[in-house]
Amino acid sequence: MKTVYNIIIADDHKMFVDGLRSILEHEDDLNIVHTTSNGEEVLKYLKINQNEQIDLLITDINMPGMDGIALNKNIKKEFFGIKTLVISMLEDGAKIKTLTENEVNGYLSKNAEQKELLKAIRQILAGENYFSTHIQSILVQAMTNSRKTSEVRLTQREKEVLQLIAKEHTTQEIADILFLSKHTIESYRKNLINKLEVRNLAGLTRYAIEHKMI
Amino acid sequence: MKTVYNIIIADDHKMFVDGLRSILEHEDDLNIVHTTSNGEEVLKYLKINQNEQIDLLITDINMPGMDGIALNKNIKKEFFGIKTLVISMLEDGAKIKTLTENEVNGYLSKNAEQKELLKAIRQILAGENYFSTHIQSILVQAMTNSRKTSEVRLTQREKEVLQLIAKEHTTQEIADILFLSKHTIESYRKNLINKLEVRNLAGLTRYAIEHKMI
DNA sequence: CTTAAAAACCCTGAATTCAGGGAGTTTTTC
DNA sequence: GAAAAACTCCCTGAATTCAGGGTTTTTAAG
Structure with missing residues (x-):
């Protein structure tokens, strides 16, 4: 059987x-x-x-x-x-x-x-x-x-900023929303672009969407 | 038969x-x-x-x-x-x-x-x-x-440009890729922003991803 | 308590985007 | 064949982003 x-x-x-x-x-x-x-x-x-x-x-x-x-x-x-x-x-x-x-x-x-x-x-x-x-x-x-990409661990603040960027907010707006100076936001944007190895807003937005942050 | x-x-x-x-x-x-x-x-x-x-x-x-x-x-x-x-x-x-x-x-x-x-x-x-x-x-x-929202029908060219924008290419690069003047690409970007009712690159990128254009 | 990382802030200058126009040519559509 | 849509190119000027440097304060970890 x-x-x-x-x-x-x-x-x-x-x-x-x-x-x-x-x-x-x-x-x-x-x-x-x-x-x-x-x-x-x-x-x-x-x-x-x-x-x-x-x-x-x-x-x-x-x-x-x-x-x-x-x-x-x-x-x-x-x-x-x-x-x-x-x-x-x-x-x-x-x-x-x-x-x-x-x-x-x-x-x-x-x-x-x-x-x-x-x-x-x-x-x-x-x-x-x-x-x-x-x-x-x-x-x-x-x-x-x-190992390559998620070596980049984003801090909570960076994630917040990234989300707002991906939602089409300008630097000034994000500064207002988070009660920060626009210089600070500019630093974050810059760091994000470096960390995530992208070139501009489009790249940041893609990253945010691909990682389901929005 | x-x-x-x-x-x-x-x-x-x-x-x-x-x-x-x-x-x-x-x-x-x-x-x-x-x-x-x-x-x-x-x-x-x-x-x-x-x-x-x-x-x-x-x-x-x-x-x-x-x-x-x-x-x-x-x-x-x-x-x-x-x-x-x-x-x-x-x-x-x-x-x-x-x-x-x-x-x-x-x-x-x-x-x-x-x-x-x-x-x-x-x-x-x-x-x-x-x-x-x-x-x-x-x-x-x-x-x-x-009739409501996607009255926005994009032309072939517009889609091409949008794709390239979402892929982080700058205006000049897109112009080079498509053998067009950078002014033309600027027009397209402007029109796309109007048509799709977004504010910037981030919005365009989101649209492109949401509509599976990349 | 010391050190490192994160968070917040500032500056300069170049590059690019954004917003508002116009205008000519080709292709599609009616 | 006329009208509409698509495609192309150009201009100006303001706003924003991008890239490179910083500093200070707070928070977390050893």
Whole structure:
């Protein structure tokens, strides 16, 4: 008697779920027991069906309501023995990094081939992690990037000023808002431009937005 | 003898293509003749296989290289009798609007059900257009919005300049890049500030990022 | 208590942006 | 073919930013 692994899929893109299903249904050892379109439903299902051993969760990152990141965190906290494979279209280094830090067992891009998908699933079920070479390189980049750029730790005041700059306030206005001299604000702007290695307001604004400061 | 419709699919997310295929292969009258992962390949295929009548193109919007919008435009210009159904995960009113203006025959979200997909395909093949009520409401919103706020339609040149501004280039640099006088770029910057109702570089940059121009 | 970092402030001068105009040419649209 | 929109270029002058130097005071850490 062969071992059959139980799989849950969470993705709000139904056609994608169909794609997964059509691939997995040809595999005798892989059994899709449930599919949902958001994170909450997965947790609900797991709680109700505690007697059923689930081996693998395949989830998207972006979903309405609880997303893949939060879902994975909750599952690793509350349940045991459930591996997680994240499949997403986005290839955002920072997000993937937080996933690996949260013990996700694998990550695939949605443009992966069937072959790679099955390889990832089998590898994860065997107890290993799976991150494609492509994803690995993105991860490495994100790591080195964070060493480079976030070496620049901004002080609270600098963040305040940066936010106001990004909100289109002039130096004088920021000075008025923070009850400081405009010279002070000019110093901050100058330091920010140096620290963040940008050239002008546009660069500061981009940094602020990219780091979700506004 | 039944009529069989020939379909081409363009989407870089292979698993999604598999999902589509698994749905469509159960339909006797729908025949997938080719799948590609970008727009260029579709055009290449169509040019080589001119004798083969293609009835429907199913395409994503976001693809590496030529995207769905450009692809549809090219197809409507160069080939006849090919309907287009766009399936995308994004629900950006402005983009959908440009699609309808470019004679796309239908639009579906990637979280649509099988049922709706087949309904859309059949309706389009029968000569009608298909836009789900959900999409229609987004469209209406985009229209009314565009009357309110985004009456600001930027020209191609304006977009180019805006992009370069947001990338921290100075006026002189942009002038050099576009082979224009710096006075011209100054005019563009001024007009952009007026049109977009912002105050400075920071505002322009924010607009550019919020509208995904960089 | 000492030292370092952060926060606040000041100065000069060049470069750039911003705001307000005008004006000619080409391209699109009706 | 006329009208509108887009594209290009130019001018002036004020405001602001940018780049390079500073100083002093407060706060945090060893």
